[in-house]
Amino acid sequence: MKLGSKILLGLFFCFLPFVSTLRAEAPVAIKVTAISASNSGSDFDLENDAFRDQLIQLFSYKSYKQLKQFSVRLEGTKSETLTIPGGYELNLVLKAREDNKVRLHAVIQKEGKKFLDTEVSVFGAGPVFLGGPPVDSGNLILAIETLG
Amino acid sequence: MNERQDEEIKNAFRQYLTAEIKHPEVEKAKEKFIQERFGHESLIIFRPVFYVPVLSALFVFLVLFPVHKPALKPAAEYSLKEAVKQAVVKEIPVKLPGIEINVERVSSEIGPTLVYQKNWHNQPLTVVWVFTGGMNQ
Numbered sequence: 210m211k212l213g214s215k216i217l218l219g220l221f222f223c224f225l226p227f228v229s230t231l232r233a234e235a236p237v238a239i240k241v242t243a244i245s246a247s248n249s250g251s252d253f254d255l256e257n258d259a260f261r262d263q264l265i266q267l268f269s270y271k272s273y274k275q276l277k278q279f280s281v282r283l284e285g286t287k288s289e290t291l292t293i294p295g296g297y298e299l300n301l302v303l304k305a306r307e308d309n310k311v312r313l314h315a316v317i318q319k320e321g322k323k324f325l326d327t328e329v330s331v332f333g334a335g336p337v338f339l340g341g342p343p344v345d346s347g348n349l350i351l352a353i354e355t356l357g
Numbered sequence: 358m359n360e361r362q363d364e365e366i367k368n369a370f371r372q373y374l375t376a377e378i379k380h381p382e383v384e385k386a387k388e389k390f391i392q393e394r395f396g397h398e399s400l401i402i403f404r405p406v407f408y409v410p411v412l413s414a415l416f417v418f419l420v421l422f423p424v425h426k427p428a429l430k431p432a433a434e435y436s437l438k439e440a441v442k443q444a445v446v447k448e449i450p451v452k453l454p455g456i457e458i459n460v461e462r463v464s465s466e467i468g469p470t471l472v473y474q475k476n477w478h479n480q481p482l483t484v485v486w487v488f489t490g491g492m493n494q
Contacts, residue, residue, distance in 0.1 A: 266477050267484055312461070317487075325470065325487045328461035332481055337459065341487035342467075 236284040237303055237311050238356035239331075243277045243293050246270040246340070247347025260336075260352060267338065270347065280356065283313070293317070295344035297324070299351060304328060311355050315339060331355050459483045 242257065246264070250272040253261055264273055276294040283289055283303035291299040297319045305312040310330050317325040317339060324342045331337050331353055340350035377383065401407050460472045465487045473484040 263477065263480075263482055266475065267473070267482060323464075323466045324489070325463070325465050325485060327463040327470075327485050329483065329485060330459040330461070332459075337483045337485065339485045341470075341489055343489055 235306060236282045237306055239281050239283055239301060239311075239313070240354045240356050241279040241281070241291060241299065241301075242275060242352040242354075243279075244350040244352065245274045245276050245294075245345050245347045246350050247272050247274075247345065249346050257352075263336065263338075264350075268350075272347070273350075274345075276344070276349075293349065293351070295342065295349055296320070297342060297344075297349065313353070315353065317342060317349075317351070329353075460485060 242255075242260070244255065244260070244264075246268060248271045252272045252274060254274045255261060256275055256278065261273070264270075279291050281289045281291065281301065283301055286302060289301045291301070293299050297317055300314075300316040300318070302314040303311065304314050310332055312328065312330045314328050315325070316323055316327075319342070325339055327339065329337045329339075332355070336352045336354045338350055338352055340348055342349045459474060459481060460483060463470045463472055463485055468488040468490055471484070471486040471488070473486065475482045
């Protein structure tokens with residue numbers, strides 16, 4: 210192998226880690242749906258019908274009511290804060306992006322207390338549900354999806 | 358031949374025959390003959406006189422005290438509520454067969470957390486849940 214080829218190959222491996230960093234900094238559109246789940250009533254008040262079957266598969270509540278829906282663009286290490294009904298805040302930070310998978314740092318907090326602090330991977334087709342904090346007469350569920 | 362001589366001859370034959378039978382060469386020849394002709398003697402555990410009663414006793418024991426295996430439900434089939442009932446509350450993700458773990462870490466300042474994942478129509482559904490002290494749960 211010639212010296213020039215060796216240098217080029219060395220430079221390629223030197224810059225390889227930065228390629229993934231650049232990909233991670235590409236903006237990602239995220240949709241967050243805030244849902245109140247309870248056992249009072251039997252209403253399904255959701256815009257996204259796909260959630261209905263998924264929620265039935267995962268939970269045993271009788272009623273699901275959509276509280277609010279958000280669309281945010283996450284970029285670099287910038288944090289996005291969403292105001293969730295019930296006095297909660299959801300902080301989202303993009304950690305990494307690879308193909309169809311986006312890794313997020315998500316924190317649900319209220320009055321300075323971290324109700325949930327997690328790092329999750331979200332696939333395009335499969336939402337991640339964060340939940341548990343009390344809201345109204347039920348529990349808060351946040352469905353987090355990527356929008357491509 | 359008188360009676361005394363007759364007794365001496367008998368003793369001499371007895372001693373000769375006894376010495377002949379107990380001679381090492383004769384013993385070796387006898388063992389060699391037995392092995393060549395009839396083979397090695399099988400161990401007692403391989404004889405019907407041993408294993409038939411033992412197997413019978415084992416059969417009777419298994420009939421009287423059958424071994425019950427607990428019927429395990431596949432982990433991926435548990436619903437969140439079932440998992441909660443069984444107090445499967447963990448700080449680290451629960452590894453389920455055939456499902457890639459989507460949760461790197463989870464913590465809470467309020468209560469215990471649960472990570473639950475399920476494959477549904479080839480979609481990985483993930484739940485990260487915090488228990489806030491029984492309120493509404």
